Amino acid sequence: MNTTKDVVVVGGGLAGLAAAAYLGRAGRSVALVEKAHAPGGRAATQESHGFSLNLGAHALYRGGAAHEVLRELGVRFTGSPPPTSGAFALDGGVLHTMPSGALSLLTTGLFGLAAKLEMSRVLGGLAAANPAPLASVPVSAWLRDTFRTPEVRRFMGMLVRLTTYCADERQSAGAALAQVQQALGHGVLYLDGGWKTLVDGLRGAATAAGVEIITGERAKQVALQGGAVSFVELASGARLHAGAVLIAASPRAAAALAPEVPALAAHAERAIPVHAACLDVALSRLPRPRFRVALGVDRPLYLSLHSDAARLAPPGGAVIHAVQYGPERAGRDAERELDDLLARAQPGYRDVLVERRFLPSLVVSNAVVTAEGGGYAARPGVRVPGLDGLLLAGDWVGPTGMLADASLGSARDAAAALLARRALDRAA
Numbered sequence: 001m002n003t004t005k006d007v008v009v010v011g012g013g014l015a016g017l018a019a020a021a022y023l024g025r026a027g028r029s030v031a032l033v034e035k036a037h038a039p040g041g042r043a044a045t046q047e048s049h050g051f052s053l054n055l056g057a058h059a060l061y062r063g064g065a066a067h068e069v070l071r072e073l074g075v076r077f078t079g080s081p082p083p084t085s086g087a088f089a090l091d092g093g094v095l096h097t098m099p100s101g102a103l104s105l106l107t108t109g110l111f112g113l114a115a116k117l118e119m120s121r122v123l124g125g126l127a128a129a130n131p132a133p134l135a136s137v138p139v140s141a142w143l144r145d146t147f148r149t150p151e152v153r154r155f156m157g158m159l160v161r162l163t164t165y166c167a168d169e170r171q172s173a174g175a176a177l178a179q180v181q182q183a184l185g186h187g188v189l190y191l192d193g194g195w196k197t198l199v200d201g202l203r204g205a206a207t208a209a210g211v212e213i214i215t216g217e218r219a220k221q222v223a224l225q226g227g228a229v230s231f232v233e234l235a236s237g238a239r240l241h242a243g244a245v246l247i248a249a250s251p252r253a254a255a256a257l258a259p260e261v262p263a264l265a266a267h268a269e270r271a272i273p274v275h276a277a278c279l280d281v282a283l284s285r286l287p288r289p290r291f292r293v294a295l296g297v298d299r300p301l302y303l304s305l306h307s308d309a310a311r312l313a314p315p316g317g318a319v320i321h322a323v324q325y326g327p328e329r330a331g332r333d334a335e336r337e338l339d340d341l342l343a344r345a346q347p348g349y350r351d352v353l354v355e356r357r358f359l360p361s362l363v364v365s366n367a368v369v370t371a372e373g374g375g376y377a378a379r380p381g382v383r384v385p386g387l388d389g390l391l392l393a394g395d396w397v398g399p400t401g402m403l404a405d406a407s408l409g410s411a412r413d414a415a416a417a418l419l420a421r422r423a424l425d426r427a428a
């Protein structure tokens with residue numbers, strides 16, 4: 001199989017599918033290569049016995065690039081915000097009512113009086129706070145220097161973990177604050193049918209735009225000649241010739257594909273991945289239907305009943321996702337800690353278990369947005385300098401947003417950069 005296309009996209013996750021769809025719609029001939037047997041990457045959803053299990057807890061942030069790109073590409077989805085009632089904060093081994101408004105803030109046992117006063121002030125000022133001056137400040141220093149009471153400090157740390165998925169305190173406080181503001185300001189959605197609906201929608205948009213999707217084939221090398229892209233060689237030996245290649249995979253994968261490009265090796269070297277340990281369960285019924293959410297305040301823990309807000313289970317059944325953020329520095333065995341939390345939330349859950357999946361170390365994001373790098377400013381752009389036909393997209397690329405916002409935002413930017421370049425070539 002030796003073919004010629006305008007563009008080859010490597011990687012069939014959200015970023016690769018979206019970029020391919022934009023390029024196909026603009027009239028370019030595109031092949032997308034995905035090494036797995038189906039596209040989706042980390043947005044895949046496992047379906048069994050009528051349950052839909054995302055790869056760990058997934059929520060779509062509203063008001064960001066992901067939402068915009070999905071709308072532009074006509075991807076249809078439905079879903080609802082997470083439950084707010086039945087939510088608890090776990091601190092010092094005790095479950096407290098989660099403060100979600102003025103009344104619960106007054107009555108919760110999570111805070112003493114001084115912390116209640118400080119918390120109401122902090123929540124009142126959060127939306128208007130300016131993240132820009134905090135770009136080079138680590139989250140650890142921001143929490144220490146900004147919040148007076150230890151309870152509020154810990155609570156804000158929990159909010160940062162919840163919205164960024166990152167427990168690494170080298171993270172830029174500016175980037176973290178912007179993410180907290182987006183999540184609190186616009187909210188998030190749990191999606192009916194899981195994130196597979198996004199993958200299916202993007203794949204449909206790509207194929208409708210004429211993109212050839214090749215699955216079960218690993219791209220081995222991007223061959224360069226005279227500073228330009230020549231072809232992509234697949235592990236099977238086939239060659240896909242193209243004037244441009246868009247790599248929508250991890251920094252390491254990008255560096256391995258074009259080892260002679262020093263910028264790619266440097267990105268791979270610098271990127272600090274964000275990991276999570278995930279316990280995903282499907283239950284035939286809920287032992288305690290009113291216990292919906294638990295968030296660790298002094299521990300990096302999350303538990304949420306996703307099927308309360310989204311259609312993910314057959315009638316009467318339930319899907320719960322539990323997460324330990326940053327298992328490499330959490331200091332406790334993740335599977336045991338998550339299992340204990342689940343048993344506490346839903347006593348006897350093992351008797352109604354349909355599916356249980358423990359994933360010890362998923363890469364939630366390919367790169368922490370670090371304070372040391374000055375926040376988003378340190379991320380590579382979609383263009384690889386000095387190599388006109390080589391572009392990048394993913395959660396580690398581009399100047400804005402985290403998680404799927406970064407993946408889909410950079411996918412759109414990379415496609416636009418390629419189209420602009422082609423327009424210039426044609427005009428010349």
Ligand SMILES: Cc1cc2nc3c(=O)[nH]c(=O)nc-3n(C[C@H](O)[C@H](O)[C@H](O)COP(=O)(O)OP(=O)(O)OC[C@H]3O[C@@H](n4cnc5c(N)ncnc54)[C@H](O)[C@@H]3O)c2cc1C
Nearest residue numbers: 011013014015035041042043056058059219249403404407
């Ligand atoms: C546990 C967990 C929870 C998350 N929660 C959220 C959330 O709540 N909100 C949110 O916005 N985001 C969340 N995310 C992040 C979100 O899933 C990702 O940002 C998004 O799915 C990444 O898409 P991508 O296309 O950039 O990368 P990927 O999904 O990693 O896709 C890259 C693809 O490239 C393929 N590939 C790699 N190398 C090659 C090669 N050489 N040849 C061919 N193919 C190759 C891979 O197989 C993969 O399919 C979460 C992620 C995880 C793991």
